[in-house]
Amino acid sequence: MSSNKIKWSSWPLLVPALALLAGILLVPLADTFIRSVSAPGTYTNLLTDGVTMTVLWRTVVTAATVTVAALLIGYPYAYLMTRVSPRARGILLVIVLIPFWTSVMARNFAWIIILQDGGPVQSLFAFFGAEDVVLYGSTAGVTIAMTQVMLPFMVLPLFSTLGGIDRRLLLAARGLGSSPTAAFWKVFWPLSRGGVMAGVILVFTLSLGFYVTPALLGSPQESLVAQLLAQRTTLLLDFAAAGALGMVVLVVTLVLVAWANRMGGTVSAIGVVAASPPKDR
Amino acid sequence: MTTPSTPRRRYTKVDPIPWWLKAFGGLVVVFFILPTLFVIPMSFSDATTFQFPPQGFTWRLYENFFTNPIWLDSLGNSFLVATLTAVLATTVGTAAAVALSRLQGRVAQLVRTLLMVPIVAPAIVVAVAVYIAFLGWQLTGTVLGYVLAHTAIAVPYVLISVTGALGGFDPKLLRAAASLGSSPARAFVRVTMPLISRGILTGAIFAFIVSFDEVVLALFLRSPLFQTMPVQMYNSVTVEIDPTISAASSLMVVAVTIIFLLPQLLRGRVRRR
Numbered sequence: 001m002s003s004n005k006i007k008w009s010s011w012p013l014l015v016p017a018l019a020l021l022a023g024i025l026l027v028p029l030a031d032t033f034i035r036s037v038s039a040p041g042t043y044t045n046l047l048t049d050g051v052t053m054t055v056l057w058r059t060v061v062t063a064a065t066v067t068v069a070a071l072l073i074g075y076p077y078a079y080l081m082t083r084v085s086p087r088a089r090g091i092l093l094v095i096v097l098i099p100f101w102t103s104v105m106a107r108n109f110a111w112i113i114i115l116q117d118g119g120p121v122q123s124l125f126a127f128f129g130a131e132d133v134v135l136y137g138s139t140a141g142v143t144i145a146m147t148q149v150m151l152p153f154m155v156l157p158l159f160s161t162l163g164g165i166d167r168r169l170l171l172a173a174r175g176l177g178s179s180p181t182a183a184f185w186k187v188f189w190p191l192s193r194g195g196v197m198a199g200v201i202l203v204f205t206l207s208l209g210f211y212v213t214p215a216l217l218g219s220p221q222e223s224l225v226a227q228l229l230a231q232r233t234t235l236l237l238d239f240a241a242a243g244a245l246g247m248v249v250l251v252v253t254l255v256l257v258a259w260a261n262r263m264g265g266t267v268s269a270i271g272v273v274a275a276s277p278p279k280d281r
Numbered sequence: 282m283t284t285p286s287t288p289r290r291r292y293t294k295v296d297p298i299p300w301w302l303k304a305f306g307g308l309v310v311v312f313f314i315l316p317t318l319f320v321i322p323m324s325f326s327d328a329t330t331f332q333f334p335p336q337g338f339t340w341r342l343y344e345n346f347f348t349n350p351i352w353l354d355s356l357g358n359s360f361l362v363a364t365l366t367a368v369l370a371t372t373v374g375t376a377a378a379v380a381l382s383r384l385q386g387r388v389a390q391l392v393r394t395l396l397m398v399p400i401v402a403p404a405i406v407v408a409v410a411v412y413i414a415f416l417g418w419q420l421t422g423t424v425l426g427y428v429l430a431h432t433a434i435a436v437p438y439v440l441i442s443v444t445g446a447l448g449g450f451d452p453k454l455l456r457a458a459a460s461l462g463s464s465p466a467r468a469f470v471r472v473t474m475p476l477i478s479r480g481i482l483t484g485a486i487f488a489f490i491v492s493f494d495e496v497v498l499a500l501f502l503r504s505p506l507f508q509t510m511p512v513q514m515y516n517s518v519t520v521e522i523d524p525t526i527s528a529a530s531s532l533m534v535v536a537v538t539i540i541f542l543l544p545q546l547l548r549g550r551v552r553r554r
Contacts (some may be wrong), residue, residue: 002551009465011516016373017396017436024433025399025407028358028414062295073309080306083298092306094541095313102317102537105514110319112331112518117488119333120319148316151309202401209403211497216518226405233409234501239492257401261394265332 029250031222036111036243043244052228058223062143063207065153069147070203071196078195081155082162093159100152108216112136117218146213153206154195154199161195162208201260205253225249250277306474317534323527331524342528350524355513359493362424362509366431366492371485372430372440380472381440384448399434404497411500422504429503431492438491439484446480486540494533 036042046052048116051114081092099107099129114121125133135141166186173183211226218224223231311345324342326335346352346435354415367376381393399407411430412421418428449472456469510529517523 001422010383014392017440018392019435020429020433021398024411024429025402028410029407031414035496057293073312076302076305077309080298080302083302092310095310098541099313099317099537101490101494101513101541102531103514104496105511105526106320106533107317109514109518109526109530110316113319113323114316115331116331116333139483151313180436191465205401205403209313209405211405211408212515223342225405229405230500231407233412239413242409246409249403250406253401253403253406256397258350274324 030242032239033247036240036247039240042240043242046244046248054222055225055228056248058222059208060140062146062224063175065143066146066150066207067200067204069143069151070154071200073147074158074199075153075192075196078155078162081159082165096152096155096159099148100156104149104212108145108212110140110200111148111213111217115141115145136217137222138223139218140220142214142224145217146207146210149210149213150203150207153202157198158192158195159203160207161198162192165191197260201256205256208253209249228280288553293342312472320527320530320534323524324531327528328526329521329524331368331527340527343532346528346532349525352510352513352529355508355510358424358507358508362427362431363489363493365402365424365428365490366435369428370435370439370488370492371481374436374484374488375443375477375481377436378443378447379469380442382444382450383452395442397437400437404434408497408501411498415502422507423501423545427499427500427507427509430498431495432488434495435488435491435499438487439481442487443477443480446483451478490537490540 035144077092081089084092113119115137116122117134121135123134135144169187169191170183174180178186183270209226210224211230214224215227215230218227220227226249229242229245229249232238232245236242299511322335323331323333325338325340326332327337327339327341328335346356375395377392381389415421415430420429421536454472455465458464458472463471472501493508494511496515499509499512500515508516509545514526514529517529519525
């Protein structure tokens with residue numbers, strides 16, 4: 001069997017996957033796009049209807065807050081993962097992966113219990129004297145819950161990058177008279193930027209289009225773009241307007257992901273870490 | 282002068298893990314795990330709302346989960362859809378992974394990237410587009426519709442895990458099989474398959490979980506006659522205020538934890554043997 005023959009016999013194997021992708025994803029998306037541009041004024045309405053821009057801005061702020069919080073929490077954790085013994089690393093990794101694969105509904109329901117009126121978080125605040133802290137139905141509550149749900153998407157790409165950094169470089173910097181802090185910021189941090197970029201883009205884009213947490217923990221008065229999209233589709237049946245809004249979200253997401261991908265393989269990084277069993281690394 | 286143990290001791294002194302980093306890591310572990318654990322005490326509560334702390338102790342919610350036809354049917358539907366999705370996505374994804382492992386160049390790279398799009402495309406946008414299209418094709422609320430939509434988003438996970446397994450596969454083995462008179466199909470079944478079986482199995486499990494847990498597409502594709510368990514859970518919070526969801530959540534948390542810990546425990550046993 002010549003290698004050419006292997007090549008030509010391989011293309012048909014791709015047909016089912018591509019057909020499925022085209023039929024279920026690309027054709028509906030293209031159809032949505034055509035629908036949105038053939039109705040007059042759908043895109044200018046997004047700018048002028050007074051609701052969409054407010055919601056989009058709120059979504060961007062929320063997604064950015066979630067991303068920064070996830071980075072501040074996830075970076076030290078991923079760093080710690082690269083430092084501990086292999087056995088402890090396995091445990092820390094499973095702790096990331098179990099919530100990653102645990103039912104989204106179960107996790108959001110847990111946050112409803114925690115943040116609800118009279119729930120444990122409110123009692124905790126009341127114990128410290130802050131009587132009327134209501135997080136359920138607020139953007140703050142959505143942000144807290146979303147940070148926890150998104151955290152694995154930050155930790156996994158960070159871990160795969162930080163694990164590949166040669167720590168002897170840090171020791172070399174120390175040996176040359178650098179303080180631990182300076183060695184970290186001048187040597188380790190620059191080398192970890194690829195992973196930071198991957199995690200930041202991933203969490204930000206996923207947060208932009210996230211539906212379940214805002215729908216369950218937020219309120220219609222402070223809705224995020226995914227809720228608006230769902231509402232325009234299923235309640236108002238305004239497919240053209242919903243399509244236009246969806247296209248904006250999709251294009252922003254894909255542009256950010258493509259950009260991050262050029263900087264260092266986000267999509268594959270997250271996939272590889274998430275889909276391979278923990279003991280393999 | 283120096284004792285043999287000096288270098289090691291100096292190393293740990295120069296580059297120790299700071300105590301505050303360990304403490305912070307511990308807090309993050311709590312943040313990862315603790316919130317989800319709240320569902321477990323709730324699942325034994327006697328109350329008819331979601332009030333916390335839970336009241337009394339009863340198995341009533343579990344009993345309701347396993348006897349109420351609404352919950353039982355949605356559980357069965359989820360198993361049906363997830364199983365079919367796992368079979369279809371594993372077949373399609375494995376074929377694509379095998380093909381892509383043999384192909385190089387720009388077109389193959391483009392195909393690889395395209396097949397990853399479902400992982401990064403916002404679920405809500407995909408759901409809206411699929412919903413509008415499926416309305417026209419009369420696929421909403423059908424098993425076929427659910428399976429096709431879930432397969433489209435599950436294929437990338439199979440692709441990744443099988444590609445990973447193929448990374449350690451030596452293509453010369455296939456030439457050896459061919460030189461011994463084996464057809465490509467036979468060579469695949471007898472040589473390739475056994476060597477990448479763990480990747481395929483991993484992919485199948487992940488495809489199953491992706492489908493079983495998928496809620497956004499499912500919310501759009503549901504019909505009064507056919508809905509999956511995540512949708513029923515969603516309803517029980519938004520429409521019905523049905524605390525049975527805490528039993529359902531607890532069962533799913535325990536199931537995923539077991540699925541994840543089982544390979545570790547089994548492998549530990551194999552190694553010990």
